[in-house]
Amino acid sequence: MGALDEGHFSVELEDGVNVEVGFEPETLPIEEAVKVLLQGLGEDINREGIRKTPARVAKALCEGTRGYRQKAKDIVQGALFPEAGLDEGVGHAGGVGGLVIVRDLDLFSYCESCLLPFQVKCHVGYVPSGQQVVGLSKLSRVADVFAKRLQDPQRLADEVCSALNHGIKPTGVAVVLQCLHIHFPNLELGFLDSTHQEWVKVSVCSGKGLFENSKATIWSDFLSLLKFRGMNVEKTRTKDSTSPCWCPSQSSSALIPCKIELVHQMDAAVTSILKSLGEDPSRKELVRTPNRYVRWLMNFEKANLELKLNGFVCGKMDPFHPSCNEAEMQSELNLAFWSLCEHHLLPFHGVVHIGYFCTKGTNPIARSILESIVHFYGFKLQVQERLTRQVSETVSSLLGGDVIVVVEASHSCMVSRGIEKLGSNTATMALLGRFSTDAAAKNMFLQSIQNTSTS
Ligand SMILES: Nc1nc2c(ncn2[C@@H]2O[C@H](COP(=O)(O)OP(=O)(O)OP(=O)(O)O)[C@@H](O)[C@H]2O)c(=O)[nH]1
Ligand SMILES: [Zn+2]
Numbered sequence: 001m002g003a004l005d006e007g008h009f010s011v012e013l014e015d016g017v018n019v020e021v022g023f024e025p026e027t028l029p030i031e032e033a034v035k036v037l038l039q040g041l042g043e044d045i046n047r048e049g050i051r052k053t054p055a056r057v058a059k060a061l062c063e064g065t066r067g068y069r070q071k072a073k074d075i076v077q078g079a080l081f082p083e084a085g086l087d088e089g090v091g092h093a094g095g096v097g098g099l100v101i102v103r104d105l106d107l108f109s110y111c112e113s114c115l116l117p118f119q120v121k122c123h124v125g126y127v128p129s130g131q132q133v134v135g136l137s138k139l140s141r142v143a144d145v146f147a148k149r150l151q152d153p154q155r156l157a158d159e160v161c162s163a164l165n166h167g168i169k170p171t172g173v174a175v176v177l178q179c180l181h182i183h184f185p186n187l188e189l190g191f192l193d194s195t196h197q198e199w200v201k202v203s204v205c206s207g208k209g210l211f212e213n214s215k216a217t218i219w220s221d222f223l224s225l226l227k228f229r230g231m232n233v234e235k236t237r238t239k240d241s242t243s244p245c246w247c248p249s250q251s252s253s254a255l256i257p258c259k260i261e262l263v264h265q266m267d268a269a270v271t272s273i274l275k276s277l278g279e280d281p282s283r284k285e286l287v288r289t290p291n292r293y294v295r296w297l298m299n300f301e302k303a304n305l306e307l308k309l310n311g312f313v314c315g316k317m318d319p320f321h322p323s324c325n326e327a328e329m330q331s332e333l334n335l336a337f338w339s340l341c342e343h344h345l346l347p348f349h350g351v352v353h354i355g356y357f358c359t360k361g362t363n364p365i366a367r368s369i370l371e372s373i374v375h376f377y378g379f380k381l382q383v384q385e386r387l388t389r390q391v392s393e394t395v396s397s398l399l400g401g402d403v404i405v406v407v408e409a410s411h412s413c414m415v416s417r418g419i420e421k422l423g424s425n426t427a428t429m430a431l432l433g434r435f436s437t438d439a440a441a442k443n444m445f446l447q448s449i450q451n452t453s454t455s
Contacts, residue, residue, distance in 0.1 A: 024069070029276050030058035033269035034345070040266040040294070042302035043381060049342050050381065057345050060417045064110050064117065065277045067148030075142055076167030079135035083128070095131040097171060099218065101225050105140045108416040111181060112150035112285050114249035115270070115293045116347065117416035119180040120147060120156070123231070125222040126164060126173040127210055134168050142167065143175070150279060150286065153179040153246065157206035165208040172210025174222055178203045178231070182347055182412065183248045184296065184338060196336070198349065202246045249292040259298065266294040300340045300380055327357035327402075331445055332367050333452050335374045341413050342381035350409030350425070352388075354395055355445035357402045357434065365399060384409055384428050392430035402433035404445050 031054035038045050038053065045051070085096025092098050107120040124139045146159040161175040181200045210218045245251060270290035274281040281290070331354065338349045352374045358364050377390045384407055392405040408427045415422055435442050 025062050025065075025276050025278060027055070027058040027062060030061060030273050031055055033273045033276075034058065036269035037266055037294075037297060037345070040262050040269075041297065041300055041381065049383065053343060053345065056343055060344055060346075060413070061273065061277060063148075064108070064417055065149055065279075067145040068278045070145045070148075072142045072145050072163035073167050075145065076134060076138050076164070079138045080132045080168065081135070082131060083133045085128075085131055092127075095128050095133055097127055097129070099125055099127055099221055099225070100133065100136075101125040101222060102136055102139045103226060103229050105143055106420075106422050107144055107147040108420065109147040109149070109151040109156060111247050111249075112152055113245075113247035113289060113292060114296060115150070115289060116182060116249075116296070117412055118153075118182075119416065119422070120153075121178040122147075122160070123176040123226055124160070124164065124174070125211075125225070126168060127171040127218065129169065129171040139164065150274075150277075150289075152285065153177055153202050153204045154206070157204045161206040161208055170209060172208060172212075172216075172218060174205065174207040174211040174219070176203065176205045176222075176226065176231075179246075181247060182349070184299070184347070185336075200246060200248055247292075249296060263291070263294055263298070266297070267291050270294060297340075297345070302380060326359050328360050329355055329441060329444060330358050330363070331355040331448055332370050333449060335367075335371050337374045337378035337387070337407075337409075339378040339382045339384075339387060339409075340380070341411055342383060344413040344417070345381075346412035346416070348382075348384065348409045348411040348413070348426075350407065352391060353406040353408075353445075353449050354391070355404040355435070355441075355448075356395060356399045357441075358399065365395075370395065384411075384426055388428040388430045392432050396432045400433075402435055403430070404432070404435040404442060405430045406446070406449060 034054035034057045035045050038050060043050060045054070083095035085092075085094045085098075101123065102125075103123045105122040105124070107122050108117050109120055110116070111118050122140075122143050124143065126134075126139075128134075142163050143160045146156055146163065157175045157177045161173055164170070164173045164175075179202050181202075183197055183200045185196045207214070207219070210216055211222075213219075267290040270293050271281045274286060274290070279286060281287070333351075333353045335352045335354065336349075337352055338347065340346070341348050354370055356365075373391055373394050377387050377394070388405055388407045391407070392403050395405065396403040406427060406429050408425060410425050414424050414426070431442060435445070
């Protein structure tokens with residue numbers, strides 16, 4: 001287990017970043033840089049919906065990197081409690097050698113490669129020594145200090161492990177992380193591949209002391225205790241096998257050349273944000289980060305939207321007016337969409353379900369056209385309610401007015417920052433024409449969504 005041999009991951013890493021504890025980044029330069037990014041996207045920075053976005057983004061970034069301004073050893077010190085071990089007999093228990101594990105700590109970190117947040121499930125184990133144990137919450141607090149920085153999964157595991165080793169001075173300490181990174185589709189293709197995986201997953205581990213030997217029985221004890229929680233330990237990767245590019249942004253293609261000037265300005269803005277947060281933009285892992293972030297952001301550029309509709313222009317199709325007698329309900333469910341929250345510049349993504357009426361036996365609109373409409377309204381700075389309304393109005397203008405649209409989405413801004421409501425999901429509904437008065441039709445459509453999601 002190569003990661004476990006890395007002696008250089010000492011607590012000095014905490015000091016490796018050039019900031020002082022207690023230092024608070026100035027938000028104004030970050031806000032100015034965010035304005036440059038919004039303008040680069042073709043947005044009017046005085047528009048009501050995004051007027052406060054620079055301040056929100058600056059606040060989120062400062063919160064998300066607050067770990068640079070915290071010291072792990074300050075957290076552990078003062079929470080070490082004397083706890084007697086076994087006085088006699090054979091074995092390990094209590095304060096001398098009994099394994100202690102805290103599982104399923106939910107953390108969020110920022111990917112140093114693309115600046116998008118990633119989700120972490122963290123498991124920490126240690127073997128106490130010196131007849132003292134540490135307050136359990138401190139394991140989580142220490143992990144959070146390192147998560148709230150720009151990170152890579154393996155480095156995060158190593159830093160948490162080293163800091164705990166240094167702070168607690170245990171016989172051994174181990175950290176296992178299961179990380180999830182949002183995986184945007186290749187937007188240059190102009191359509192969404194139905195087999196696209198929404199997440200990239202990686203598991204990593206790190207160990208000190210007893211855990212430095214990957215074959216030690218203490219590792220199998222730790223992993224057995226993780227198995228109680230259903231974790232497939234066989235899939236845990238170590239530093240040796242970690243792909244250098246777990247972040248999907250590293251494999252996306254280059255920007256179109258005509259945007260070079262604009263992209264340079266936006267790159268410079270992101271570089272200045274990194275500096276304001278106390279990072280060193282010339283650190284080798286960060287050198288291309290501004291460019292990767294800008295490249296991703298430009299997917300939501302306003303001017304690009306017409307192209308993304310694949311030549312389909314709203315209102316060109318003949319309106320279709322089925323008479324209610326012969327009409328039957330049609331539905332297209334689970335149309336994938338990806339969008340950018342205009343409040344925080346963080347992604348939200350999910351599915352759109354569309355129902356409408358048409359004459360029995362006819363199929364007036366192909367799924368691919370509905371996908372294009374969803375795509376069109378998704379790839380811009382959005383709020384979910386507006387996306388829902390825009391999709392419903394567009395479909396209604398094409399298909400004669402009786403339309404129901406349900407959007408289900410997960411918002412990174414609700415999950416990875418602020419309130420941190422992991423697993424939360426938002427559903428919005430628009431009812432036009434007959435669907436607003438005909439409860440039976442509406443319920444039939446809602447039931448069809450339920451049937452597909454349970455099947
Ligand atoms: N209605 C709606 N709200 C959204 C959407 N995306 C993000 N938001 C919310 O926008 C709001 C912005 O609130 P503010 O108080 O201005 O910003 P904030 O301080 O970052 O808010 P918190 O998220 O509570 O930390 C938050 O409540 C977000 O949850 C969306 O698609 N629709
Ligand atoms: Zn990334």
